[in-house]
Amino acid sequence: MLKSFLNILVRPFPAIETAKEKIVLSLSFGLFIFLFLAVFQPFGLDKTEENKLLYISGYGFITIIVMLFNFFITSSLFKAFFLPEKWSTWKFFIFNFVMIIPIAVLNWSYLLLVENVIAQESGPTLLEFLFHTTAVGFFPVVFLTFFLEQKLRARNIELSRRVNNQLEFNSPTNYELEELNFNSQNTPNIKLDNFVCVKSMGNYVTLFFMDENQLKKEVIRTTMKKIEEDFMENKKIIRCHKSYFVNLNKVVTTSGNARALYLHINELDFQIPVSRNFSKDIILGTI
Numbered sequence: 001m002l003k004s005f006l007n008i009l010v011r012p013f014p015a016i017e018t019a020k021e022k023i024v025l026s027l028s029f030g031l032f033i034f035l036f037l038a039v040f041q042p043f044g045l046d047k048t049e050e051n052k053l054l055y056i057s058g059y060g061f062i063t064i065i066v067m068l069f070n071f072f073i074t075s076s077l078f079k080a081f082f083l084p085e086k087w088s089t090w091k092f093f094i095f096n097f098v099m100i101i102p103i104a105v106l107n108w109s110y111l112l113l114v115e116n117v118i119a120q121e122s123g124p125t126l127l128e129f130l131f132h133t134t135a136v137g138f139f140p141v142v143f144l145t146f147f148l149e150q151k152l153r154a155r156n157i158e159l160s161r162r163v164n165n166q167l168e169f170n171s172p173t174n175y176e177l178e179e180l181n182f183n184s185q186n187t188p189n190i191k192l193d194n195f196v197c198v199k200s201m202g203n204y205v206t207l208f209f210m211d212e213n214q215l216k217k218e219v220i221r222t223t224m225k226k227i228e229e230d231f232m233e234n235k236k237i238i239r240c241h242k243s244y245f246v247n248l249n250k251v252v253t254t255s256g257n258a259r260a261l262y263l264h265i266n267e268l269d270f271q272i273p274v275s276r277n278f279s280k281d282i283i284l285g286t287i
Helices: 002-009 019-040 054-075 091-116 124-167 224-230 281-286
Strands: 195-201 204-211 212-219 235-239 243-246 252-256 262-266 272-274
Touching: 002 091, 019 054, 019 124, 091 124, 091 224, 124 252, 124 262, 195 224, 224 235, 224 243, 224 262, 235 272
Parallel strands: none
Antiparallel strands: 195 204, 195 243, 204 212, 235 243, 252 262, 262 272
16 A cells, blocks of 8 residues: 555656646635635634635635745746656645645734734644644645546556557658758758657757668757748647657657656657647647
């Protein structure tokens, strides 16, 4: 049992990367706190008569602010910890439980301020409030983590199975006569049949291509948007991730976990991720 739990903790987990995802998740947790307190009314909320819902909404608002701060500020300060390609289940646990401490402290301060329990010399201590806040937050965090990990992993494994079945029956398209021009003085035209992938590096990209049966890499100054415009007409060259273009003809197999679907190419020593927002039908329809 313990071994199974530890195995789940080290599994890859999708990071919350986009601003939209961060805002939606923060608002969702704030709404959950509001509804939970409104229904169960702990901490003496059942004795509050005036402006009860407005009062309770303050706890939800504090939750939203703390989560947004961690998503946008803390993640920027500790970039190495928050690397999407290294994000795992245990990091997701830590990230969520670390947020409980400032939420508890701010909620306790809010309780003292609104209820004026300092003058009354009553009310829960900070330690008691921290315990209660942790208890309230523990179950939704555990449930959400395990539910998402299981659901996303199963979805990507199934997608990988479907793609791999399709790969067995597909014949590569012959690109022998087509060439790619990257408008770079240091990079000659590359036969499309030799092109492997492109990896973004900010204002530069790294081209991976075959030359005399050897994998070559060239760094050039261009943008992913410009490459996307150049490849627009070619259905086998797709942008499967914000940082990658790939030649689907080079894909030999795929794999999947909760974080993403991955494309495997024999010549590369790394796997190419497929973005969660990328239409999987495109891969199934063109690979």
